[in-house]
Amino acid sequence: MISDELACLIRDGYNALGELGFAESLSGYRLYHWADRNSLSQARVYRSSKDAREIAKYDSSGAYRPLKGAPNLPRGWVLELPNINDLKRALDFFYPGAIATWLAFREGKTEPVCLRQTLNRQTGMYRVTRKLTADQAQSLVREACRSDSRCLRTILWGIEPDHPPDFLPASKSDPTVDQTGQKRAALPFLCLEACNLLVAAARTTVKKTSR
Amino acid sequence: MxxxxxxxxxxxxxxxxxxxxxxxxxxxxxxxxxxxxxxxxxxxxxxxxxxxxxxxxxxxxxxxxxxxxxxxxxxxxxxxxxxxxxxxxxxxxxxxxxxxxxxxxxxNDPRMIDLLLRRARDAAPGVPPEKTSLLIVGHGTSLNQKSAEAAHQQVRVIREKRLYAEVMEAYMEEPPFIADWRKNTSQKHVVVVPFFIADGLHSYQDIPVLLGIESARTAAASQQEIFRRNPYSLDGRELYYASAIGTEPxxxxxxxxxxxxxxxxxxxxxxx
Missing domain, CATH: 3.40.50.1400 (Rossmann fold)
Structure with a gap:
C-alpha cells in the first residue's frame, strides 16, 4: 500500500515534499506550508484531507493555480489529519500522484518519457507542437519549468529519445536535490513526462515562430 | 446498488x-x-x-x-x-x-433528456413551454462528428415530446452557431441549456458572450456573487440561460x- 510506504518514509525521517512539511502528531499527522513550520499556532486549522484541494486551488493573491508544482502555495493553514491514509490523500490533492510516481520510479516500474515522444503523439490543436525544434524546446523548458518560480518538480526526461536532460542545471534533474533549495529531508518530487501546460506552451512557441 | x-x-x-x-x-x-x-x-x-x-x-x-x-x-x-x-x-x-x-x-445515459428538461424548467420558472424556444447548446468540433451528434440526438427526442414551441440546437464550433440564436429561434421566450459537464470556461464564460448576454468574458462562476440574472432582455426577446447539466447531483x-x-x-x- 502506498500509504504504508509513506508511513515508513516518515518514520525514516522524511518530513517535506515540495513546499509542504509534515510530521506525526499526537492525534495522527500534521501537514503545513514549510515556511509556517515555526508559527503553526497562528495557522488556521483544517481537519479534512479534502480541505487540501481547496487550499491548493488558489495562490495567496487569489489567482487560480492550474500547475500544482508551482512554488506559490498559500500560507497560514495547518491540516490535522487522523491517519496516514488521510495524509496521503491530502498530499495527493496538493501534489497529485507525487508519492506514487516516486515509488513506481524507485521500483523501476516506470520510466521518463522524452519530450519528443510526448509532442509527437499530440493531435488536434496540439499536433503542431511536433514542429518544436530541439533548441526551442531547451529554452522553453529551461524557462517554463524553473524551480525558483515555475515548478518544483525534478525533471528526468530529455528532449530526444535516450538523451538526458543535460541542458538543465544539474540540480534540476537530480532527485536527491531539494528543489526549494533548503536541503530538507524532502521526498523526491519527480516529473517523468512533460505536462499539458508545457505542451500548450510549446504550441504557443511554434505558433509565434511560424507567424 | x-x-x-x-x-x-x-x-x-x-x-x-x-x-x-x-x-x-x-x-x-x-x-x-x-x-x-x-x-x-x-x-x-x-x-x-x-x-x-x-x-x-x-x-x-x-x-x-x-x-x-x-x-x-x-x-x-x-x-x-x-x-x-x-x-x-x-x-x-x-x-x-x-x-x-x-x-x-x-x-450517453438515457436520463440526460430528463436532466436537460429539468434544467430548462428550473432556469425559467413559470414561463409557458408552449410559448418558448428551447435551445440546447453544445461544443461541436470538426475533430469528431460525434460531439454534435449527441446534442442533436437529445434535441430530436425532446422535440418529439412536443413540450416546447420549438426545440433547437446550436454549437460553438460548427453550424448552426450559437451567435445566430436570434434568427434561428422564433419565440419571445428563449431558454438556453448548455449540454456541458461544467459551468466552466465554455459554458459560463464563452457562451454568454456568443449569446450577447455578456459583452466580454466575465470572471469564473465561483468568483461571482450571483450565478445568473435571468431573464436577459435582448431585442424584444426574454432569454434564460441555465446551468450546465453536468453539475446535477x-x-x-x-x-x-x-x-x-x-x-x-x-x-x-x-x-x-
Missing part, C-alpha cells in the same frame, strides 16, 4: 488551466461516490489538470479499474485523447496484472449506472 469494494473508479474530466470551476463537477461526483464507500478507491484525472491521464494509473492500487469519462458525449476526447493517454487497447485492457475497463461517457448515480452498463455489455470480454 452496485458495490465494487475491490475495484477502483477513475473519473476523467476535461479540466482547465484557466477556469477553476471546470473540474468542480468531476470532483463533486467523485466525492459523493467516495462518500458512499462503493469502491476501494476513487480518483479524478484530467486532460488539462493534475493528476494527468499519464499519472493517474500509478496512483491506483486496485487491480480492477473502471475508467468513466465525465464527458457529455462520445467524440474526440473519448475516442482519441483518453485511450491514447491511458494507453488503452479497447473497452478492456489487461496490463501488468491489472484490468482497465473503459466505460462510455456519462452523457444526480450525475453521481449516472456515473454508477455507467459502470453497471459496462459490466452488462462486456460480460463475455471480462470472462475471457
Amino acid at each position: 452496485i458495490e465494487k469494494r475491490k475495484s477502483a473508479l477513475v473519473l476523467v474530466g476535461h479540466g482547465s488551466t484557466l477556469n477553476p470551476d471546470s473540474s468542480a463537477p468531476t470532483f463533486q461526483h467523485a466525492d459523493e461516490i467516495d462518500r458512499r464507500g462503493l469502491f476501494a478507491e476513487v480518483y479524478c484525472t484530467f486532460w488539462k489538470q493534475e493528476p494527468s491521464l499519464r499519472e493517474v494509473l500509478r496512483m491506483v492500487e486496485s487491480d480492477d479499474i473502471y475508467v468513466v469519462p465525465n464527458f457529455i458525449s462520445e467524440g474526440y476526447f473519448t475516442e482519441t485523447i483518453i485511450p491514447r493517454e491511458l494507453e488503452l487497447t479497447g473497452p478492456v485492457t489487461r496490463r501488468s496484472g491489472k484490468v482497465i475497463k473503459y466505460c462510455e461517457p456519462v452523457g 444526480l450525475m453521481a448515480d449516472v456515473i454508477l449506472d455507467t459502470v453497471v452498463r459496462f459490466d452488462r455489455k462486456h460480460l463475455y470480454d471480462l470472462a475471457a
Whole structure:
C-alpha cells in the first residue's frame, strides 16, 4: 500500500515534499506550508484531507493555480489529519500522484518519457507542437519549468529519445536535490513526462515562430 | 446498488488551466461516490489538470479499474485523447496484472433528456413551454462528428415530446452557431441549456458572450456573487440561460449506472 510506504518514509525521517512539511502528531499527522513550520499556532486549522484541494486551488493573491508544482502555495493553514491514509490523500490533492510516481520510479516500474515522444503523439490543436525544434524546446523548458518560480518538480526526461536532460542545471534533474533549495529531508518530487501546460506552451512557441 | 469494494473508479474530466470551476463537477461526483464507500478507491484525472491521464494509473492500487469519462458525449476526447493517454487497447485492457475497463461517457445515459428538461424548467420558472424556444447548446468540433451528434440526438427526442414551441440546437464550433440564436429561434421566450459537464470556461464564460448576454468574458462562476440574472432582455426577446447539466447531483448515480452498463455489455470480454 502506498500509504504504508509513506508511513515508513516518515518514520525514516522524511518530513517535506515540495513546499509542504509534515510530521506525526499526537492525534495522527500534521501537514503545513514549510515556511509556517515555526508559527503553526497562528495557522488556521483544517481537519479534512479534502480541505487540501481547496487550499491548493488558489495562490495567496487569489489567482487560480492550474500547475500544482508551482512554488506559490498559500500560507497560514495547518491540516490535522487522523491517519496516514488521510495524509496521503491530502498530499495527493496538493501534489497529485507525487508519492506514487516516486515509488513506481524507485521500483523501476516506470520510466521518463522524452519530450519528443510526448509532442509527437499530440493531435488536434496540439499536433503542431511536433514542429518544436530541439533548441526551442531547451529554452522553453529551461524557462517554463524553473524551480525558483515555475515548478518544483525534478525533471528526468530529455528532449530526444535516450538523451538526458543535460541542458538543465544539474540540480534540476537530480532527485536527491531539494528543489526549494533548503536541503530538507524532502521526498523526491519527480516529473517523468512533460505536462499539458508545457505542451500548450510549446504550441504557443511554434505558433509565434511560424507567424 | 452496485458495490465494487475491490475495484477502483477513475473519473476523467476535461479540466482547465484557466477556469477553476471546470473540474468542480468531476470532483463533486467523485466525492459523493467516495462518500458512499462503493469502491476501494476513487480518483479524478484530467486532460488539462493534475493528476494527468499519464499519472493517474500509478496512483491506483486496485487491480480492477473502471475508467468513466465525465464527458457529455462520445467524440474526440473519448475516442482519441483518453485511450491514447491511458494507453488503452479497447473497452478492456489487461496490463501488468491489472484490468482497465473503459466505460462510455456519462452523457450517453438515457436520463440526460430528463436532466436537460429539468434544467430548462428550473432556469425559467413559470414561463409557458408552449410559448418558448428551447435551445440546447453544445461544443461541436470538426475533430469528431460525434460531439454534435449527441446534442442533436437529445434535441430530436425532446422535440418529439412536443413540450416546447420549438426545440433547437446550436454549437460553438460548427453550424448552426450559437451567435445566430436570434434568427434561428422564433419565440419571445428563449431558454438556453448548455449540454456541458461544467459551468466552466465554455459554458459560463464563452457562451454568454456568443449569446450577447455578456459583452466580454466575465470572471469564473465561483468568483461571482450571483450565478445568473435571468431573464436577459435582448431585442424584444426574454432569454434564460441555465446551468450546465453536468453539475446535477444526480450525475453521481449516472456515473454508477455507467459502470453497471459496462459490466452488462462486456460480460463475455471480462470472462475471457
